[in-house]
Amino acid sequence: DIVMTQSPDSLAVSLGERATINCKSSQSVLYTSNNKNSLAWYQQKPGQPPKLLIYWASTRESGVPDRFSGSGSGTDFTLTISSLQAEDVAVYYCQQYFGTSKTFGQGTKVEI
Amino acid sequence: QVQLVQSGAEVKEPGASVKVSCKASGYTFTSYAIHWVRLAPGQRLEWMGWINTGNDNRYYSQKFQGRVTITRDTSASTAYVELTSLSSEDTAVYYCARDPPGGGAFDVWGQGTMVTVSS
Numbered sequence: 001d002i003v004m005t006q007s008p009d010s011l012a013v014s015l016g017e018r019a020t021i022n023c024k025s026s027q028s029v030l031y032t033s034n035n036k037n038s039l040a041w042y043q044q045k046p047g048q049p050p051k052l053l054i055y056w057a058s059t060r061e062s063g064v065p066d067r068f069s070g071s072g073s074g075t076d077f078t079l080t081i082s083s084l085q086a087e088d089v090a091v092y093y094c095q096q097y098f099g100t101s102k103t104f105g106q107g108t109k110v111e112i
Numbered sequence: 113q114v115q116l117v118q119s120g121a122e123v124k125e126p127g128a129s130v131k132v133s134c135k136a137s138g139y140t141f142t143s144y145a146i147h148w149v150r151l152a153p154g155q156r157l158e159w160m161g162w163i164n165t166g167n168d169n170r171y172y173s174q175k176f177q178g179r180v181t182i183t184r185d186t187s188a189s190t191a192y193v194e195l196t197s198l199s200s201e202d203t204a205v206y207y208c209a210r211d212p213p214g215g216g217a218f219d220v221w222g223q224g225t226m227v228t229v230s231s
Contacts (some may be wrong), residue, residue, distance in 0.1 A: 001174070040217035042157075049207050049224050050149075050157065055217035093157055097217060100171055102147065104157040 002026050002096050006105035013110065019081040021108045023094035028074045031098065038098035041070055041079045044107075045090045051091075054079065086112065114138035116146075116222035118207050123228045124198050131194040132225045134208030141189035142166040145211040147218060148182060148193040152204035162211065163191060198229045 003026040013019040029038045039056035042050035052061045054070035057077055067082045081088055089112060092103040119133040134146060146164040159174035163182045170182050176195070184191045191208060205227045209218035 038216075042218075044157075049221035050218070052217050052219050053222075055219075061219065064167075095157075095217070097211075097215060101173055102159045102162075104149075104159065106156045 001101045002029065002103050002108065004094055004096055004097050004103050004105040006092075006094055006108050006109060009106065010109040010111065012112065013081075013084045015112060016083050019088070019110055021079045021092055021094075021110075023072075023077040023079070023099075023105050025075045025077075025096050029096045029098035030074055037073055037077070038096055039070075039072070039077050040095045040097060041068075042093045042095065043088075043090045044093065050093065068109050080109070084110070084112070114210075114220050116210060116220055118206075118208060118222040118225045119230070121226040123230065125231055126199055126229055128198050128229075129194060129196040130202075130227050131192055131199060132206050132208075132227070134193075136189045136191070136192045136210070138154050139210075141184075142186055143213055144199045145215075146182075146191040147186065147209045147211055148180075149209060149218075150204040151207070151224075152201070155204075156206075160193065165191065195227075198227075200229050203227065203229045 041054040208222040210220040
C-alpha cells in the first residue's frame with residue numbers, strides 16, 4: 001500500500017495568517033495517462049464527516065473558498081490556507097486514490 | 113439533493129458482527145462506487161474497501177480481508193458493510209463515501225455511524 005505522511009502533526013496559526021500543510025507519498029501518484037496526480041485534501045471538524053476540499057492535487061471542489069489551494073506533483077504535495085479564518089479550525093487529511101487501496105495521511109490539526 | 117444516509121449507532125460485544133447501511137439519494141446509485149472508511153479514536157482515517165455498485169465488483173483492504181464484506185441492494189439504492197469478529201479495536205465511526213465515475217476523490221460522505229465494541 002502507498003503510505004501517506006503529513007507534516008506537521010499540528011500547527012497554530014493566527015487569524016489572517018497563512019497555514020501550510022505538507023503531504024508525502026511513498027511512491028508517485030501521478031497518472032501518466034492523464035498527467036494528473038491522484039491526491040485529495042479533506043477537512044474534518046469534530047462530529048462531522050470529512051469534506052472534500054481539493055482533488056487532482058490542485059482542483060478546488062465546488063463551493064470551497066479560494067483561500068484553500070493545493071499544489072505539488074509526484075510524491076510531494078502542499079495544502080495552503082492563505083488567510084486563516086476561525087471556521088478553518090479542523091483536522092486536514094491528504095489521501096491518495098492512485099492505487100487500488102485508498103490511503104490517508106495521519107492528519108494535521110490546525111488551531112488558532 | 114445528493115446525500116448518503118447511514119444507519120444508527122451500534123453497541124456490540126466482542127466477537128460479534130455488525131452491519132451498517134448507507135442509503136443513497138439524489139443521484140443514480142449504480143453510477144458511483146461506494147467506499148467505506150472508519151475513524152477510530154486517536155487514529156487516522158482508514159480505508160476499508162469499496163464496491164462497484166454497477167457490476168458488484170468489490171475490493172477490500174488487506175487489513176480487513178476475511179472479516180469485512182461490502183454488499184449493495186440496487187433496488188434500495190443502499191450499500192452495506194459487515195464486519196465480523198469484532199474487538200475493542202473496531203470501536204470507531206464508520207463512514208460511507210461516494211466515488212465518481214472513472215475513479216477519484218470522495219465527493220459525498222455519509223454522516224457516520226458510531227460502532228462501540230464493549231463487554
